[in-house]
Each structure stands twice: as C-alpha cells, then as structure tokens.
Amino acid sequence: MPNVRLSDVARHAGVSTKTVSNVVHGFVHVRESTRARVQQAIDELGYRPNLRGRNLATGRTNMLALAFPDLRIPYFAELAHVIAEAAAERGYRLLLEESGGAPEAERAILSAEEAGIVDGVLLQPVWLTSTEIAQHRREVPLVLLGENTAPLTLDHVRIDNIAAAAQVVQHLAALGRQRIAFACAKQSAPSETSRQRLIGYQQGLEASGLPVDTSLIVPGQVADAHSAAAALGAALDEGMAPDAIFCRDDLTALGALRALAERGIRVPDDVAVTGWDDSAVASVVRPSLTCVRADEEQLARRALDLLIERIEGYDGLGRHEVVEHSLVLRESAPAVAH
Amino acid sequence: MPNVRLSDVARHAGVSTKTVSNVVHGFVHVRESTRARVQQAIDELGYRPNLRGRNLATGRTNMLALAFPDLRIPYFAELAHVIAEAAAERGYRLLLEESGGAPEAERAILSAEEAGIVDGVLLQPVWLTSTEIAQHRREVPLVLLGENTAPLTLDHVRIDNIAAAAQVVQHLAALGRQRIAFACAKQSAPSETSRQRLIGYQQGLEASGLPVDTSLIVPGQVADAHSAAAALGAALDEGMAPDAIFCRDDLTALGALRALAERGIRVPDDVAVTGWDDSAVASVVRPSLTCVRADEEQLARRALDLLIERIEGYDGLGRHEVVEHSLVLRESAPAVAH
DNA sequence: CCGCGAATTTACAGCGCTGTAAATTTGAGT
DNA sequence: ACTCAAATTTACAGCGCTGTAAATTCGCGG
Numbered sequence: 001m002p003n004v005r006l007s008d009v010a011r012h013a014g015v016s017t018k019t020v021s022n023v024v025h026g027f028v029h030v031r032e033s034t035r036a037r038v039q040q041a042i043d044e045l046g047y048r049p050n051l052r053g054r055n056l057a058t059g060r061t062n063m064l065a066l067a068f069p070d071l072r073i074p075y076f077a078e079l080a081h082v083i084a085e086a087a088a089e090r091g092y093r094l095l096l097e098e099s100g101g102a103p104e105a106e107r108a109i110l111s112a113e114e115a116g117i118v119d120g121v122l123l124q125p126v127w128l129t130s131t132e133i134a135q136h137r138r139e140v141p142l143v144l145l146g147e148n149t150a151p152l153t154l155d156h157v158r159i160d161n162i163a164a165a166a167q168v169v170q171h172l173a174a175l176g177r178q179r180i181a182f183a184c185a186k187q188s189a190p191s192e193t194s195r196q197r198l199i200g201y202q203q204g205l206e207a208s209g210l211p212v213d214t215s216l217i218v219p220g221q222v223a224d225a226h227s228a229a230a231a232l233g234a235a236l237d238e239g240m241a242p243d244a245i246f247c248r249d250d251l252t253a254l255g256a257l258r259a260l261a262e263r264g265i266r267v268p269d270d271v272a273v274t275g276w277d278d279s280a281v282a283s284v285v286r287p288s289l290t291c292v293r294a295d296e297e298q299l300a301r302r303a304l305d306l307l308i309e310r311i312e313g314y315d316g317l318g319r320h321e322v323v324e325h326s327l328v329l330r331e332s333a334p335a336v337a338h
Numbered sequence: 339m340p341n342v343r344l345s346d347v348a349r350h351a352g353v354s355t356k357t358v359s360n361v362v363h364g365f366v367h368v369r370e371s372t373r374a375r376v377q378q379a380i381d382e383l384g385y386r387p388n389l390r391g392r393n394l395a396t397g398r399t400n401m402l403a404l405a406f407p408d409l410r411i412p413y414f415a416e417l418a419h420v421i422a423e424a425a426a427e428r429g430y431r432l433l434l435e436e437s438g439g440a441p442e443a444e445r446a447i448l449s450a451e452e453a454g455i456v457d458g459v460l461l462q463p464v465w466l467t468s469t470e471i472a473q474h475r476r477e478v479p480l481v482l483l484g485e486n487t488a489p490l491t492l493d494h495v496r497i498d499n500i501a502a503a504a505q506v507v508q509h510l511a512a513l514g515r516q517r518i519a520f521a522c523a524k525q526s527a528p529s530e531t532s533r534q535r536l537i538g539y540q541q542g543l544e545a546s547g548l549p550v551d552t553s554l555i556v557p558g559q560v561a562d563a564h565s566a567a568a569a570l571g572a573a574l575d576e577g578m579a580p581d582a583i584f585c586r587d588d589l590t591a592l593g594a595l596r597a598l599a600e601r602g603i604r605v606p607d608d609v610a611v612t613g614w615d616d617s618a619v620a621s622v623v624r625p626s627l628t629c630v631r632a633d634e635e636q637l638a639r640r641a642l643d644l645l646i647e648r649i650e651g652y653d654g655l656g657r658h659e660v661v662e663h664s665l666v667l668r669e670s671a672p673a674v675a676h
Numbered sequence: 677c678c679g680c681g682a683a684t685t686t687a688c689a690g691c692g693c694t695g696t697a698a699a700t701t702t703g704a705g706t
Numbered sequence: 707a708c709t710c711a712a713a714t715t716t717a718c719a720g721c722g723c724t725g726t727a728a729a730t731t732c733g734c735g736g
Contacts, residue, residue: 050454052399063433063455072412081410084436094434117399284592284596286596
C-alpha cells in the first residue's frame with residue numbers, strides 16, 4: 001500500500017529513475033523497447049507520479065490563483081468558469097480565492113501568502129489602489145483584471161467601462177428616455193467600478209444632450225439585489241420619477257425590476273432598465289435584461305496569456321489591454337424601433 | 339532576488355534550520371531570545387516559507403478538491419462559497435473542479451489524477467453509480483455529496499430529497515392544487531436527482547390523495563432555464579393544464595416563470611410554482627420562489643468534518659449523514675391562508 | 677572489426693522543508 | 707559545586723522528482 005515511487009518502478013523495470021521519468025513525460029529519446037518495459041512496470045505497480053515531488057523539483061505547480069470578491073456573484077462564478085476552462089487548455093488549474101471585497105483579504109493575496117502554491121495570480125481588486133498594488137513586493141507573477149486603474153508596471157485586462165456605460169445611456173436616450181437614473185452607487189466611497197460607470201453615464205448623457213441630474217443617482221450598496229431593490233424603492237417613493245434606470249450590474253437590475261414591479265411600474269413601457277454583465281439570469285427574468293456584456297472568453301484568454309508570458313520569464317513593462325464588450329438588447333430596453 | 343530559504347535564515351541567525359522551522363511554526367519549546375533573533379533574521383531577509391518544500395516534506399498540502407458539475411449553476415457556486423469558507427476555518431483551501439456533468443470527467447477526478455495535490459476530495463457525482471465509485475482505487479480520502487446513492491464504504495452527506503419533494507407536493511396540495519406538474523426530467527435517463535425528486539413527488543401526491551398523472555411530467559433537459567422554458571412551454575401549448583408546477587431546481591423554476599408569463603398565465607393565481615435550492619435569485623425574481631433549501635452550512639460542516647477525519651486516519655465504514663432542509667415559502671406558492 | 681557522431685541511459689545533486697532521535701544546555705535542588 | 711530531568715537545539719536523513727552533464731550504447735561507413 002505504501003505509495004509506489006519512481007524508484008520502485010525503476011527497480012522493477014531495471015532502469016534508472018530518470019528513464020522512468022522520461023517515459024512518464026513522453027520524452028522522445030527513449031527506445032521503444034525500453035519505453036514498453038517501463039510502461040509495463042508502471043502499469044503493474046500502478047504507479048502515479050507524485051505531484052508534490054514534481055512541484056518541488058521543478059519549482060512549478062501548474063496552478064494559478066484567481067482572486068475576486070465573491071463567488072456568489074454570478075458574474076464572478078461565470079468568469080471563474082471561463083477562466084478555469086481556458087486555464088485547463090493551457091495546462092493550468094485554477095485555485096479560487098474570495099476576497100470578500102475586504103482590503104485585508106486583497107492585501108493578503110498580494111502578500112503572496114500562497115507563495116509556492118501557485119505559479120501566478122489573477123487578481124480583480126476592489127479596494128486596493130494601483131499604488132498600493134505596485135508597492136507590494138511580488139514573488140509571483142500577477143495580472144490584474146477589472147476596472148481599477150492599474151500601475152504601469154503590471155499587466156491589466158479590462159473592458160472599457162466608460163465607453164460601455166456611455167453606450168448604454170445613449171441607447172436609452174435613443175429610445176426617447178430623458179430621465180435616466182443610475183443605480184446604485186455608494187455615496188461615501190463609490191467603488192472604482194461604480195465610479196467609471198458613473199463617468200460613462202455622465203458622458204452618455206452629455207453626448208445625448210440630456211442634463212445631468214444628480215437626484216437621479218440612487219445611492220445604495222452594490223452587488224445585492226435586495227438592498228438595491230430597497231434603495232431604489234425608497235428613491236421612487238420619495239418622488240424620483242425616471243423613465244429609465246441604468247443599473248451598475250445585473251443584480252442591481254434584478255432588484256430594480258422587483259422594486260418597479262412592486263409599485264406597478266411597467267418595464268420597459270414606463271421605465272426601461274439595463275443591467276451589466278449578462279449573467280445567465282439576465283436573459284431569463286421577465287422582462288429579460290438589456291445589458292453590457294464583456295467578452296469573457298477573450299478576457300480569459302488575454303489575461304492567461306499575459307500571465308503565462310510572465311511566468312515564462314517576460315519581465316517588461318505592464319501591458320494594458322482592453323477587450324471587447326457588446327450591448328445585448330433585450331426586453332427591458334429593446335432595440336430602437338425603425 | 340534568489341528566494342530566501344530556511345537555511346539562509348538559519349545561517350543569518352546562527353541557528354539550525356530546524357530551529358527556524360520551529361519558530362516559523364510557533365513551536366513552544368523555543369527560548370524567547372532565540373525566537374526573537376530568528377524572527378529578526380526572518381524579517382531582515384524577508385523570508386517566506388516555500389510551500390512546495392513543505393508539502394513534500396509533510397506529505398500534506400492542506401488543499402481539498404471540491405468537484406461538481408458546473409460553477410455556473412448558482413447552487414454550486416453558493417455551495418462552493420460556503421464550503422470554501424468552512425474549509426478555511428479548518429485550515430484548508432479549496433480547489434474547484436468542474437466535471438461538466440460528464441462521466442469521464444468524474445472518473446478522471448476519482449482516478450486521483452490530482453494525487454498529491456490535495457489531501458482529500460469532496461465529490462458531487464452526477465453520472466457515476468455507487469458501484470463504480472466504490473471500485474475505484476482511492477489514493478485520497480473521499481466524501482460524497484448529493485443525492486446519488488453512495489456505496490457503504492464511503493462517507494456521504496445529503497439532504498432527504500424524497501421527503502423534501504413530498505413535502506413540496508403536500509404544500510401545493512394544501513393550497514388546493516390538484517394538477518401538480520413536475521418539471522423537468524430527462525425521459526430516457528433521468529438523473530438520480532430527478533429520480534429521487536420524482537419519487538418524492540409521487541409520494542407526496544399519494545399522501546395527498548391526488549392521482550399520479552404521467553402527462554403532468556414534463557420531459558426536458560435539466561439545469562438550464564431556457565430549455566426548461568421551452569420544454570414547459572411546449573407542454574403547455576399541447577394542452578397540459580396544471581395548477582401547480584413542481585420544478586426540480588431553481589433554474590427550471592425560472593424557466594417555468596418565463597414560460598407561464600409569456601402565455602399570460604398568472605403565478606401563483608393560476609399556477610403555483612416551486613423551485614429547489616433557494617439560490618439567491620429565488621428571492622429576487624417576481625414572483626419570488628417558494629423552494630426547498632438545504633442547510634448548506636451544516637452540509638459543508640459535516641462533509642468537511644468527515645473528510646478531515648478520514649485524512650487524519652479514520653478508516654472505518656462509510657458514514658451516511660442527512661442534513662436538514664426547509665421549505666421556504668414565498669410568493670410563487672405562498673403559505674396556506676388560515 | 678574499428679572509429680565516431682548520434683541516440684540512449686545514467687549518476688548525482690539538489691528542490692526547501694520537516695520528523696526523529698540524539699546532543700546540548702539550563703536550572704532547580706542538593 | 708554537582709546531579710539530573712526538563713528544556714532547547716541540532717544533525718541528518720529523507721519526502722519524490724527533475725535538470726545537468728557525463729557515460730554508455732548504437733548504427734554505420736570505412
């Protein structure tokens with residue numbers, strides 16, 4: 001029962017351990033007869049390579065960490081799925097790390113507590129500023145995801161939030177909406193994500209010749225449909241009367257749908273609603289949600305490629321890449337009629 | 339730049355490597371003065387333990403694998419979150435493994451491809467039968483999750499699907515519903531999950547004195563809201579006229595809500611709907627979903643405890659545990675009026 | 677049958693850390 | 707001061723695998 005080691009196989013086959021290793025790795029310069037003999041020994045003994053030994057010897061684990069706030073947010077779960085798939089294609093597995101959106105947790109991830117357990121880290125920061133990130137001594141290659149501005153020295157993959165937000169607003173304006181609300185942004189310290197989407201929101205309004213009315217900006221916590229519903233509901237009850245609501249993410253939009261429905265406000269007839277992320281529910285709820293969709297496949301691919309280049313030795317300046325997004329038109333803010 | 343090793347610290351502090359190791363681990367029998375000196379050396383050199391070395395030396399990685407079909411299914415994402423949290427409390431990290439619901443992938447996981455990379459595995463099988471699972475030679479402790487019957491030799495944690503399903507049906511019956519449909523079960527090869535919920539469905543009908551009408555069983559693929567909507571829609575269009583729909587999971591229920599809404603059928607007035615899992619959206623959609631909720635915390639706790647006991651040497655028969663569930667009453671099938 | 681470059685195979689030294697068991701130091705009690 | 711158990715510290719042998727560089731074997735022309 002004691003685990004079969006490489007050396008056991010070697011002895012059994014009458015070759016050196018290195019030869020067995022070569023066979024295991026499919027190294028070309030192994031004579032066919034030797035390969036067969038070794039393979040037989042492997043089968044007979046039921047040998048399986050021990051990854052711990054391999055990891056130590058090679059200094060690699062072929063694991064990457066993906067760190068983001070919360071797996072329960074559908075966008076992140078879907079992102080994790082896509083990245084895991086792309087990583088598998090490249091021979092890596094993914095270790096998920098939830099920061100809970102807490103600064104210390106993000107810091108802990110940066111501090112490379114997991115040094116030696118992963119070959120690289122993909123981090124979607126929420127709290128950490130680019131300067132703080134830049135200062136951390138890194139032992140492991142890192143690629144940043146998401147909207148936060150990234151330090152020049154680090155690689156970063158994102159979509160153009162500002163442009164996408166402006167695009168959403170312009171679409172709403174093209175539908176004839178004039179009082180476009182934004183939901184929700186924490187008032188005291190809007191996340192960088194909210195900040196960028198707000199900037200785009202404003203740009204979109206201006207580009208459409210609409211006034212910016214701060215009373216249409218709904219304060220509230222993010223990434224929780226119920227608090228979004230409550231926040232928006234409160235605003236509506238206080239008299240806010242939008243004809244469209246630009247929600248910062250799908251969960252907020254779900255909350256908005258609920259708040260509106262509870263008040264008998266029809267979507268999209270009375271109020272159009274847009275989401276952001278195109279998570280699976282967006283297309284299922286009724287009305288289905290028009291929303292911004294990042295090209296997650298491309299995001300995953302680029303992020304992994306950059307990270308793997310780093311792992312393989314690239315040591316230049318940070319690459320900052322922008323991947324595509326699209327506006328998916330659905331019932332909650334349909335295409336403009338012609 | 340070359341990584342600082344334990345031995346570097348040892349030399350710097352003028353002690354043996356083992357003493358440094360002891361300090362790192364907070365071993366008690368280290369004199370205060372020595373500890374301080376070593377700590378200083380650690381700080382000065384910026385030493386961080388290399389987990390690869392540790393893993394090899396101890397034969398442990400403090401990582402567990404959690405294998406299930408798909409991270410994009412909200413229930414699994416939420417389960418992963420809860421288990422990751424509970425695992426962290428116990429000093430373990432979680433490696434997520436998506437099987438995509440494919441038999442080979444499940445087999446690959448069982449074959450301990452990841453031998454040596456995790457100390458234990460939590461597996462929620464979809465395809466593998468208990469006999470097949472039992473036969474696999476295991477190198478790593480394993481605990482099964484979910485409904486599939488488990489071999490006697492393995493630990494297993496689940497909720498009582500049959501009882502829960504019966505409970506749902508009885509609740510619907512208590513609401514006065516008489517034509518309770520089941521959505522959706524693949525006709526050819528219903529998953530074990532569907533099978534058990536169907537059994538409970540039948541029991542519930544019988545317990546309520548309602549006839550079992552197979553024309554009320556909607557065939558269709560599982561775990562995809564859109565195909566559920568399509569399947570249910572087709573059934574409705576063909577004349578099926580239920581006054582309640584028991585959906586095998588929340589996604590199916592979301593699809594049902596959509597199919598019903600598209601046909602102007604009101605929920606719960608005309609048709610009551612129930613989900614299963616109580617994923618986050620269940621409480622947000624309109625109408626919010628009455629559904630079965632497993633006590634995930636308890637599930638996570640028990641599963642991890644069993645697994646860790648195995649890791650620490652327990653080698654007895656399989657423990658089969660049933661954790662609690664509850665029926666969460668919401669708009670789609672509200673509490674019975676008194 | 678020998679010489680040689682190419683094809684195979686091997687010896688060996690770690691990768692960085694920990695467990696064991698033994699060595700050394702300490703300090704309380706004579 | 708001296709003894710002895712308890713408290714500290716250490717030497718050393720791996721954990722299982724791989725990279726390097728050197729050794730061996732092979733195949734073929736001469």
